[in-house]
Amino acid sequence: MAILSVRNVNKNFGGLAALADVNLKVEEGMVHAIIGPNGAGKSTLLNCFVGRLDPDTGSVDFDGTSLLGLKPHEINQAGISRVFQTPEIFGELTLVENVMISAFAKRDGAFKLNGWREVWRAQDIHGLAMETLSDLGLAGFSLNNAGQLSRGDKRRLELAMCLVQKPKLLLLDEPTAGMARADTNRTISLLKEIAGRGITMIVIEHDMHVVFSLADRISVLSQGTIIAEDLPEKIKGNPRVQEAYLGGAHL
Numbered sequence: 654m655a656i657l658s659v660r661n662v663n664k665n666f667g668g669l670a671a672l673a674d675v676n677l678k679v680e681e682g683m684v685h686a687i688i689g690p691n692g693a694g695k696s697t698l699l700n701c702f703v704g705r706l707d708p709d710t711g712s713v714d715f716d717g718t719s720l721l722g723l724k725p726h727e728i729n730q731a732g733i734s735r736v737f738q739t740p741e742i743f744g745e746l747t748l749v750e751n752v753m754i755s756a757f758a759k760r761d762g763a764f765k766l767n768g769w770r771e772v773w774r775a776q777d778i779h780g781l782a783m784e785t786l787s788d789l790g791l792a793g794f795s796l797n798n799a800g801q802l803s804r805g806d807k808r809r810l811e812l813a814m815c816l817v818q819k820p821k822l823l824l825l826d827e828p829t830a831g832m833a834r835a836d837t838n839r840t841i842s843l844l845k846e847i848a849g850r851g852i853t854m855i856v857i858e859h860d861m862h863v864v865f866s867l868a869d870r871i872s873v874l875s876q877g878t879i880i881a882e883d884l885p886e887k888i889k890g891n892p893r894v895q896e897a898y899l900g901g902a903h904l
């Protein structure tokens with residue numbers, strides 16, 4: 654069953670068709686990668702899933718509900734969590750505080766900045782945050798400031814901030830961008846383990862090692878249009894994809 658359905662989506666910026674009649678179905682429980690050259694429209698499409706952009710025409714349905722016109726926090730509450738290209742964490746706060754904020758944002762739709770430290774009294778949320786940090790191997794650093802973490806650990810914290818929300822769909826925008834190979838491989842293993850729990854994922858990624866290690870299915874965007882959608886092994890051999898994506902080189 655498709656958890657996300659995109660139908661005939663168009664998005665123009667001035668005279669530029671960033672998305673041209675995009676159709677996409679993401680099946681529940683799958684890791685679905687969206688790949689394509691720079692400027693293909695990947696981020697524009699992702700932004701249509703999180704309330705940062707509304708398509709000019711077409712529809713985006715998630716779990717049976719239209720996402721059009723919903724605000725980012727409403728989409729988050731509906732069950733979509735996102736890991737950004739550059740980790741979006743609160744560097745001055747501790748790891749556990751970061752994860753608690755995320756849990757409150759999901760539960761209440763917002764948190765009050767002035768009074769939120771009171772939430773330490775909310776033992777249920779604190780417990781949940783610690784459990785999630787422990788799950789990602791970060792419990793030992795729970796009282797450290799998030800700003801002190803390495804790039805790889807900031808990514809893991811951001812994943813913790815998503816997982817504490819118990820998302821139905823996890824959006825990963827270049828989850829290994831800027832990482833050294835060892836950190837990339839650790840992230841791949843972690844994401845595989847998370848996928849194994851049945852959480853549906855959409856991954857946008859330039860690193861083909863990451864894409865082919867993780868994806869159950871791949872859609873290829875080129876100049877705002879989906880030119881192929883298939884199993885990874887079929888995408889690898891698709892001449893149209895090789896031509897559009899890498900100018901004829903082999904994936």
Ligand SMILES: Nc1ncnc2c1ncn2[C@@H]1O[C@H](COP(=O)(O)OP(=O)(O)OP(=O)(O)O)[C@@H](O)[C@H]1O
Nearest residue numbers: 666667669671689690691692693694695696697698
């Ligand atoms: N807010 C905007 N205003 C005008 N043009 C935009 C805007 N956002 C994106 N574009 C243009 O739309 C096209 C698609 O951009 P998009 O960022 O979605 O591509 P992408 O596939 O994510 O690229 P990359 O892999 O480099 O991140 C590009 O030509 C880009 O310059």
